[in-house]
Amino acid sequence: MHLPTLPPSLLSALQHVMRPVVRLMLKKGVTYTSFANLLKQVFVDVAEHEFRLDDKPPTDSRISLLTGVHRKDVRRLRAKASEDESSLPEVISFGAHLVSVWLNNPPFCERPGRPLPLARLSSTGGAGSFDALVAQVSTDIRARVVLDEWLRLGVVRLDEQDRVHLQALAFIPQRGFDEKIAYFRHNLHDHACAAVHNLTEAGTPFFERSVHYDSLSPWAVAQLREAVEIEGMQVLNGLNLLAAEMEERDIPSADARQRITIGLYFYTEANPAAASTPTTASSS
Known part of the structure; x- marks a missing residue:
């Protein structure tokens, strides 16, 4: 089996996107060892269900080759039932x-x-x-x-x-960690799925765009944050209404049902490195 060369840019990107997740884990007491064991299960589960040949379940040896997980661990982890990750509680x-x-x-x-x-x-x-x-x-x-x-x-x-x-124009729990983590799981998963699809699959990409500036004042950031909260919710509420109408009008058969996630987010942090550089605007 020919294994592709690992692009350095991919490894660097993975390291970067994992930083906020690691920050969450450290704040909540999740150690490297416990997460590494969890990650083994994810590698084995994805390899087993999404990297089949001729729709046949892969052998333990093939999963071990694909993932780098020891064959003894593969056998043990495959015996575990994987839970459905697509739906909210x-x-x-x-x-x-x-x-x-x-x-x-x-x-x-x-x-x-x-x-x-x-x-x-x-x-x-x-x-x-x-x-x-x-x-x-x-x-x-x-x-x-x-x-x-x-x-x-x-x-x-x-x-x-x-x-x-x-209190808010969406079901957004202000308190309750389990409820918030359910949305964290759902939204981050689907955003990542869209981004990975656009990197790895041919055909029409999923819509995934952002606007980013790096030299704004705190006042400007506050104004933009308020604009996103107001206008962003208007956009999402309009799409929510459209989806609700379509769900009632165009009822699919059980084997043709699909789910969607539409998201909008805002983030800001200090950027001292941009102090000596010109303001930039970008959409990607």
């Missing part, structure tokens, strides 16, 4: 669906993207209450349970009139 998916209905469906919104404060109880708010919102999405979950959890996470707040206010 049910509680997260339910929350995102509920917020989408609140944002886009009367009588819960003033217009798409403008959610109304909802009376907590159906006895006071009727069809436009929080009780009614939850009941529209699921009759198996009590509205009080959802409300208590969302108050804990900071997704909603209650006012003095016992009305429920949505």
Whole structure:
């Protein structure tokens, strides 16, 4: 088997993109040894399921050759059942669906993207209450349970009139590490999949673009951050509404269903090295 030469630029890029992940691991007490063992499982799992020849499961020896993982470890790790990495936990998916209905469906919104404060109880708010919102999405979950959890996470707040206010135009938990890590897992995975596809596959690339400057003032960065939060959410809410309409109008067969992720992000950090260089703008 001919193994491709490793491009130095790829190794350098991998080292760079791993830095924030390693920062997270060190802050949360994940050591190199424990992560290396986890990484072995990922190498074996990807080689087994995505690098088959003639759609036949590869042998332990071939996986060992592809990955560099010892054959004894390959045999042990293949015996482990791999979990589905494509879907969000049910509680997260339910929350995102509920917020989408609140944002886009009367009588819960003033217009798409403008959610109304909802009376907590159906006895006071009727069809436009929080009780009614939850009941529209699921009759198996009590509205009080959802409300208590969302108050804990900071997704909603209650006012003095016992009305429920949505705190953000998306299901974005302000508290609760497990809920935040679910989005970290989902969003970073899908962004990486799009980028890897564009590097390795022929045909139409996935849309993946960014704008970056390196000599902005703190005031300018604050203004841009606010613009991204407002205009970016407007874009995402519009796409969310379009996707919701299409999901209802164009129902695929079970074997033709596909999932999508559309993302937008903003990041800034100090850049002293740019002080002596001209301002640059780039889109890539």
